Amino acid sequence: MDNEVFRSFNAVPGVCAAQVDARGVVVKASQQLYRRLGCHPDDLRGRYFMDVVRRDGLRGETIIVMVESEQERRPETTGGGTKKILTKMDSRILEGVAAGVSTAKLAVMVDLSRGGVEYHVTNLLRKLRAPNRTSLVSKAYAEGILEAGTWPPKVVPDFVK
Template identity: 50%
Template sequence: MVDYPVSNTGLVSKEIIPTQLQDRCTEQYRDIYWSLFEQSGICMANLDLELRVLEANRLFTQQFGRTSNNVHGQNICDFLHPSVQGKVKNEFIRLTDGQNPRFADQIVAMGAKDSVFLGEMTGIAVRGSAGRVGTIMVLVKPEASETGPQMVVGRRKLFSPVHARILEGVAAGESTVQLAAKLFLSRGGVEYHVTSLLRKLKVTNRPALISKGYSMGVFAVGQWPPRVRPEYVSS
């Protein structure tokens, strides 16, 4: 793969344009391409076939709380929360193999200062003149949030094993009676633990509890029945 240089301003040089565009476009069209890339109003990045960032616009670096220098060359999966890395990586593999032309998926991403944010990531396979996939275009649309990015609290052990099992049961739609029988607790015991979880995650009801859990990356995305990731559970 080609190692693309960074300009003195810290931005990737506008000369770094996919080869097929350099072959076909005049200087004027290359300027238009770069202008659209920088001024699109969308977080954008170009990847090589090993999913490393070749170039990224200012919005992308700002959203992820990084500089151009430490974005360039990083694997795109490093910008995602571990709970979604495997699922999204498989989507990218299908792009690079030519199985799919594009994908759009919900993500939990790592932002600035140990925060996470929700959003949608779109990947588009860019084919060269020979018809083979040469690069991947990535678009990231953060989800609007009144409270802003959520802090990554899951880097410490957040839940006891009992709390984790109750959280999984609530996420799966199990009732208090079902949880009590499953965990050998009284109904009052289940409600006590649910109330404790509501206070811990600073929410007021069960649906909000589960939504907050997913927004923090507590649950593995795309898995059913829901499972709390092991790194969130104390031994």
């Protein structure tokens, strides 16, 4: 998404604007929209836009919605269209987090210190734009990074560098 276009809408007084991904989940929104809803930006990000409109009483208002293309959301694509975003260690850490393994036990399993595990978890949170471990696992499943219906959780090999 061209950030200049979004910023131009954000600068116009009284205009509520939201950028959503291809699934309709809010990626970012204008300050006017946050103020109109009376919420913090973190409360809106990650929610389905239509849920925001229905539940938060935005009926009858003009809101500009920009949809983020898959290409923009996944810039590091391979020929097959999947994003190679994880190192082998990241994938092992993500699988452990998804399985509910504690940091201390995970550190022993992957031969890292607890701080090393936390470092990789922090990087995963940043890469997937997740605020916490629960959201990290949820987003990993939603993005198809973790295989659905398998236990223990496994990262799809197409996402590993």
